[in-house]
Amino acid sequence: MRQNPARRTALLDAAVEVLAREGSRGLTLRAVDTEAQVPKGTTTNYFAHRAELLAQVMTRIQERLTPDEGQLAATMQEKPSAELTATLLKQLHQRMRADRSSWLALMELRLEATRRPELHAELTRFFTAQLDGNIAFHLDSGLPGDRITVVLLYLAMLGLIIDDLTVPDLLAPYPIDQLIEEMTRRLLPSAQ
Template sequence: MRQNPARRTALLDAAIEVLAREGSRGLTLRAVDKEAAVPVGTATNYFADRADMLAQVMRRTRERLTPDPAELAGTMTAEPTHELVRTLMLQLVDRMRRDRSSHLAMLELRLEATRRPELHAELARFLTAELDANIGFHLESGLPGDRTGAVLLYLAMLGLIVDDLTVPELLAPHRLDALVDAMVTRLLPRR
């Protein structure tokens, strides 16, 4: 396996774009080579097989979607109130809209995992760790609500994001900030 980190990242980013645009069936090593504008066969030097590539794509989407640490630190200087949670959720939506491909790729990975047990196991571990980290962040930051509220907020935001990504017309009649306000207020009771 080749170890050029910049080339691997470029191939993973290309794979995310192919997955988002073409779906899981369109994601081939050859398609990744073409999207990355590298010689045919390059991706085979970086991924043992398609399953290995899918696992690495999963991790790369998380790198791309993780908030900028400096921006997050700045946001977290505010008091841990419902308004701060609202701000964090709106920042999440903004990141989703700026990097639609990563979110669409994750949706494709979820669908592919229903057909591939090995990917399902890895995705389940990955998403469980992700959810646990989000809950931990919420609770350790002293944000309003409890563990169950944090899980409900995760589920509600996931639904909002899926609809915004796939059928934005569905949410068009509603103000997104008002929907997020309502979710935060209703799911995270005041102390």
Template sequence: MRQNPARRTALLDAAIEVLAREGSRGLTLRAVDAEAGVPTGTASNYFANRAELLRQITDRTHERLTPDPDALAATMRAPAGRELVVTLLEQLLERMRADRSSHLAMLELRLEATRRPELRTDLTRSFATTLENNISWHLDSGLPGDRTTVLLLYLGMLGMIVDDLTVPDLLATHDHHALIESLVARTLPGGGGA
């Protein structure tokens, strides 16, 4: 397998675009080559097979969706209360909207995992690690709530993101900021009411 990291990243980014636009059935090594604008056969030099490509797409989407460390550090200068949690969740929604392809690719991977047990195992491990890291980060940052709070916030935001990606008109008449504020207020200890 080839080891040019920049070329591998470019191929993975192309694969994410193909997966987001064409779905799992449209994701072929030839389609990745075409999307990346490289000679036919290039992707096969970097990925042994489709399963390996899917595994690496999972890793690359996590890289693309990880917040910029400097921007996150600036956000975290605020007091560790409910308002900061609202801000962090709003930034999550903004990142999704800025990189819709990565989120759509992740949805496609989830669907593909229902048909490929090995991919389901990989995704479960990857998502479990990410979720555990997010829970630990939340608690270590001194943000309000416990493990269950973070899990509930994750589930609430996942639903909002899936709807925003797939049926954006469904929530178009609702104020996303108000929904996130209400989610936080109702989920965090002592945060009843809207």
């Protein structure tokens, strides 16, 4: 397998775009070559098969959606509070809107995982690590609430993001930032 990191990243980014636009059935090694505008067979030189590509796409999406360290550090200068939690959730939502393709690709992977046990196991590990990381960050930062609170915030934000990215007219009458503020106020014990 080839080891050019920049080319591998470009191929993974192309795979994210294909997944978001065409769905999992449209994701072929040849489609990635076309999207990345590389010679046919290039993706095959980097990924032995589609399953390997899918596994690495999850990691690439995580990289793309991870908050900027400088912005996060600046945000975390504030005192832990419900308001800070709402700010973090608003920033999460902004990242999702800014990289809509990554979120749509993740949703496609979720659907594909219902049909492929090996992907289901991999995706379960991936999302478990993500959720555990979010819980640890929240608790270690001294933000209000416990593990269950973080899971409830995760579930509420997941629903909000899915609707906002797939059927935005549904939430159009409700300002997203206000929904996030109200959700945070209602879910966090110190905000009541």
